[in-house]
Amino acid sequence: xxxxxxxxxxxxxxxxxxxxxxxxxxxxxxxxxxxxxxxxxxxxxxxxxxxxxxxxxxxxxxxxxxxxxxxxxxxxxxxxxxxxxxxxxxxxxxxxxxxxxxxxxxxxxxxxxxxxxxxxxxxxxxxxxxxxxxxxxxxxxxxxxxxxxxxxxxxxxxxxxxxxxxxxxxxxxxxxxxxxxxxxxxxxxxxxxxxxxxxxxxxxxxxxxxxxxxxxxxxxxxxxxxxxxxxxxxxxxxxxxxxxxxxxxxxxxxxxxxxxxxxxxxxxxxxxxxxxxxxxxxxxxxxxxxxxxxxxxxxxxxxxxxxxxxxxxxxxxxxxxxxxxxxxxxxxxxxxxxxxxxxxxxxxxxxxxxxxxxxxxxxxxxxxxxxxxxxxxxxxxxxxxxxxxxxxxxxxxxxxxxxxxxxxxxxxxxxxxxxxxxxxxxxxxxxxxxxxxxxxxxxxxxxxxxxxxxxxxxxxxxxxxxxxxxxxxxxxxxxxxxxxxxxxxxxxxxxxxxxxxxxxxxxxxxxxxxxxxxxxxxxxxxxxxxxxxxxxxxxxxxxxxxxxxxxxxxxxxxxxxxxxxxxxxxxxxxxxxxxxxxxxxxxxxxxxxxxxxxxxxxxxxxxxxxxxxxxxxxxxxxxxxxxxxxxxxxxxxxxxxxxxxxxxxxxxxxxxxxxxxxxxxxxxxxxxxxxxxxxxxxxxxxxxxxxxxxxxxxxxxxxxxxxxxxxxxxxxxxxxxxxxxxxxxxxxxxxxxxxxxxxxxxxxxxxxxxxxxxxxxxxxxxxxxxxxxxxxxxxxxxxxxxxxxxxxxxxxxxxxxxxxxxxxxxxxxxxxxxxxxxxxxxxxxxxxxxxxxxxxxxxxxxxxxxxxxxxxxxxxxxxxxxxxxxxxxxxxxxxxxx
Numbered sequence: 001x002x003x004x005x006x007x008x009x010x011x012x013x014x015x016x017x018x019x020x021x022x023x024x025x026x027x028x029x030x031x032x033x034x035x036x037x038x039x040x041x042x043x044x045x046x047x048x049x050x051x052x053x054x055x056x057x058x059x060x061x062x063x064x065x066x067x068x069x070x071x072x073x074x075x076x077x078x079x080x081x082x083x084x085x086x087x088x089x090x091x092x093x094x095x096x097x098x099x100x101x102x103x104x105x106x107x108x109x110x111x112x113x114x115x116x117x118x119x120x121x122x123x124x125x126x127x128x129x130x131x132x133x134x135x136x137x138x139x140x141x142x143x144x145x146x147x148x149x150x151x152x153x154x155x156x157x158x159x160x161x162x163x164x165x166x167x168x169x170x171x172x173x174x175x176x177x178x179x180x181x182x183x184x185x186x187x188x189x190x191x192x193x194x195x196x197x198x199x200x201x202x203x204x205x206x207x208x209x210x211x212x213x214x215x216x217x218x219x220x221x222x223x224x225x226x227x228x229x230x231x232x233x234x235x236x237x238x239x240x241x242x243x244x245x246x247x248x249x250x251x252x253x254x255x256x257x258x259x260x261x262x263x264x265x266x267x268x269x270x271x272x273x274x275x276x277x278x279x280x281x282x283x284x285x286x287x288x289x290x291x292x293x294x295x296x297x298x299x300x301x302x303x304x305x306x307x308x309x310x311x312x313x314x315x316x317x318x319x320x321x322x323x324x325x326x327x328x329x330x331x332x333x334x335x336x337x338x339x340x341x342x343x344x345x346x347x348x349x350x351x352x353x354x355x356x357x358x359x360x361x362x363x364x365x366x367x368x369x370x371x372x373x374x375x376x377x378x379x380x381x382x383x384x385x386x387x388x389x390x391x392x393x394x395x396x397x398x399x400x401x402x403x404x405x406x407x408x409x410x411x412x413x414x415x416x417x418x419x420x421x422x423x424x425x426x427x428x429x430x431x432x433x434x435x436x437x438x439x440x441x442x443x444x445x446x447x448x449x450x451x452x453x454x455x456x457x458x459x460x461x462x463x464x465x466x467x468x469x470x471x472x473x474x475x476x477x478x479x480x481x482x483x484x485x486x487x488x489x490x491x492x493x494x495x496x497x498x499x500x501x502x503x504x505x506x507x508x509x510x511x512x513x514x515x516x517x518x519x520x521x522x523x524x525x526x527x528x529x530x531x532x533x534x535x536x537x538x539x540x541x542x543x544x545x546x547x548x549x550x551x552x553x554x555x556x557x558x559x560x561x562x563x564x565x566x567x568x569x570x571x572x573x574x575x576x577x578x579x580x581x582x583x584x585x586x587x588x589x590x591x592x593x594x595x596x597x598x599x600x601x602x603x604x605x606x607x608x609x610x611x612x613x614x615x616x617x618x619x620x621x622x623x624x625x626x627x628x629x630x631x632x633x634x635x636x637x638x639x640x641x642x643x644x645x646x647x648x649x650x651x652x653x654x655x656x657x658x659x660x661x662x663x664x665x666x667x668x669x670x671x672x673x674x675x676x677x678x679x680x681x682x683x684x685x686x687x688x689x690x691x692x693x694x695x696x697x698x699x700x701x702x703x704x705x706x707x708x709x710x711x712x713x714x715x716x717x718x719x720x721x722x723x724x725x726x727x728x729x730x731x732x733x734x735x736x737x738x739x740x741x742x743x744x745x746x747x748x749x750x751x752x753x754x755x756x757x758x759x760x761x762x763x764x765x766x767x768x769x770x771x772x773x774x775x776x777x778x779x780x781x782x783x784x785x786x787x788x789x790x791x792x793x794x795x796x797x798x799x800x801x802x803x804x805x806x807x808x809x810x811x812x813x814x815x816x817x818x819x820x821x822x823x824x825x826x827x828x829x830x831x832x833x834x835x836x837x838x839x840x841x842x843x844x845x846x847x848x849x850x851x852x853x854x855x856x857x858x859x860x861x862x863x864x865x866x867x868x869x870x871x872x873x874x875x876x877x878x879x880x881x882x
Contacts, residue, residue: 049166740767748814
């Protein structure tokens with residue numbers, strides 16, 4: 001239907017789009033509703049950390065407080081005088097406050113945050129204010145008041161909370177157009193952070209959850225939008241067939257956690273025999289596993305497929321000046337602490353005023369009685385005359401008072417009883433005045449040293465109320481390595497070797513490596529100096545830089561080989577050392593300390609490689625031997641402060657690398673942790689093998705990409721990786737793939753010819769697909785044929801890939817598998833085969849990592865170069881990640 005005024009477009013009956021504007025009462029209704037929900041229901045105020053319903057509950061509890069427990073139903077009813085909503089919402093809000101065990105002293109069944117059990121009805125449970133709440137939440141003298149919703153009573157605009165209560169309790173709410181999710185933080189840590197802020201120091205605060213568990217806060221983002229916290233249950237192995245969960249992630253309950261485990265079991269993602277919930281005051285969930293199942297793998301599966309690991313997205317939003325404010329937890333704490341200081345100041349000023357008023361009247365009272373001024377009013381017949389007589393009598397004695405006498409002061413004097421005058425003790429009166437003067441002086445001292453007073457206040461809170469409030473949530477990096485090893489290296493490090501600068505902003509200079517802003521960088525200069533410094537945009541570390549790299553603390557495998565000249569014309573020395581720990585930004589001298597010393601040769605070796613170098617001397621005098629070789633393998637690894645072994649006392653012309661070295665350290669065991677998709681040397685996950693410096697990892701992806709890489713714990717892996725194992729160069733790779741162009745299955749076997757190069761071993765046609773890949777010596781496969789209409793299904797075919805095709809190049813098409821229609825291809829158990837032993841080029845004695853010492857050894861010793869390194873057997877295992 002086309003209404004009047006609509007136009008026809010292109011001859012069709014399509015009306016022109018129009019905008020109808022809302023007018024009248026409707027114009028403001030939604031905005032008023034949204035503002036009300038944001039300001040009066042969902043979002044807490046930054047001043048005291050309360051939502052309106054919480055503030056009214058706390059105010060009502062103070063109204064009713066007499067030290068004894070009150071029925072929660074009574075408190076809820078009293079709160080309804082201030083809160084214009086039903087009793088159910090008030091009761092729910094009160095239970096939430098009570099379960100946080102900070103402001104309310106509870107009695108009865110208040111529910112269980114661990115199991116998710118709800119509290120008993122409000123008529124059956126009781127509550128009273130905790131000592132902490134009475135100490136930090138209330139002070140009517142410094143509270144601003146407003147009329148309640150019906151105008152019959154007064155309620156606080158904000159309670160004078162002198163503690164970062166919002167951060168201690170946390171807060172969550174959904175309003176119209178925005179929400180808030182402030183995570184709870186540790187009581188003790190908040191106090192410590194407040195003290196640090198008052199002292200002008202930097203601080204960091206991280207959430208602490210009442211349910212305990214473990215949490216990764218590396219992406220917390222100060223509680224702002226975009227941050228993420230990963231939380232985990234604490235799972236441990238009770239015995240070989242039983243796991244026990246003793247702490248659960250924040251935001252879950254034992255019931256929801258068990259449900260997620262059962263669902264994962266039903267979907268086949270984990271295997272469990274049965275599960276028991278023995279939770280009471282503490283969490284205890286027993287997970288019984290089938291025999292033969294690895295507990296370690298099951299723990300990883302629990303984290304991967306159940307609510308044993310979840311993520312929380314914080315969002316710091318509060319109300320300030322009747323407007324929503326998005327702010328981080330650091331700023332929240334600063335503002336709360338500053339607000340506490342101002343409240344303490346107001347409290348002190350009121351107290352000072354009260355003390356001074358008491359001193360003033362005590363002084364007037366003493367003059368009035370001691371000077372017998374009360375006798376001057378005996379002859380007066382009018383009230384005005386009495387006032388004037390007292391005023392006249394006081395005048396000669398009030399020069400020491402701090403303010404003028406008012407009529408109210410004189411009226412109070414006339415109200416003193418005769419009995420009190422008759423028993424007046426001048427000494428006691430003076431003692432009272434002296435005590436008041438001491439109190440006034442003390443308050444003035446606190447006002448003059450307000451920050452110290454606030455620090456003392458927070459220290460007292462910590463001493464009185466911190467018992468039982470220790471951190472419950474363990475802070476971890478979930479792949480159990482240092483933060484520098486797991487942080488995303490999204491910054492590039494550059495170096496200007498000649499000028500001596502390193503940093504992330506030197507983009508026109510030499511690129512070194514990728515790094516993160518929390519990495520430490522180690523630098524060696526031609527003068528034989530070493531320094532470890534934090535990554536920055538631009539840092540001067542010393543001219544003529546020889547080597548710069550990301551520093552790994554406690555790294556015993558990276559060995560530095562160095563030859564240096566002692567002084568300008570002194571002898572030359574050779575040394576090998578590791579750097580496991582240093583003081584940041586301190587310059588270390590790796591030479592003997594003589595002026596003019598310089599480095600003649602330097603190399604950094606990530607696996608303790610020991611190269612062979614050629615020393616060339618300058619022609620001088622009767623020197624007969626001007627050239628010879630030195631093998632670093634003959635030099636024992638010592639501390640970085642050792643002097644080293646003497647190379648020559650003559651002048652060195654140059655030192656040249658003759659032969660690259662091999663590792664002098666024992667092979668390093670490397671594991672792969674599938675949960676975090678990272679390598680590690682800590683024994684987590686599945687053992688890949690023992691690696692020497694020249695050993696590589698073999699990586700194959702589902703998309704048909706194959707490559708070999710040097711293993712590093714900082715490596716990332718693609719999600720479609722299906723093979724990760726130690727590479728044995730002479731072991732062939734076997735594959736069956738579907739060629740999309742020819743629409744046939746092919747079989748191929750090949751060796752990797754180019755190390756470190758990423759190559760595709762299936763055709764690049766978009767329909768090509770890898771079916772199976774194997775790194776076994778003698779793999780077996782099964783072909784399941786598809787059933788054709790009108791024909792019997794052809795029997796499955798098993799065949800030996802080694803016999804089916806010989807080893808060809810990686811780019812070869814391969815042999816056609818069959819012309820029949822194939823349903824699927826399965827990999828079977830390989831045929832037995834005695835793999836040949838690995839032969840390594842190095843024949844030097846292997847040094848254990850534990851023997852890499854930083855101690856200075858005065859007598860240099862030479863390793864036995866005739867001892868042969870034990871061979872490693874080929875590692876046929878692979879990690880399949882379908």
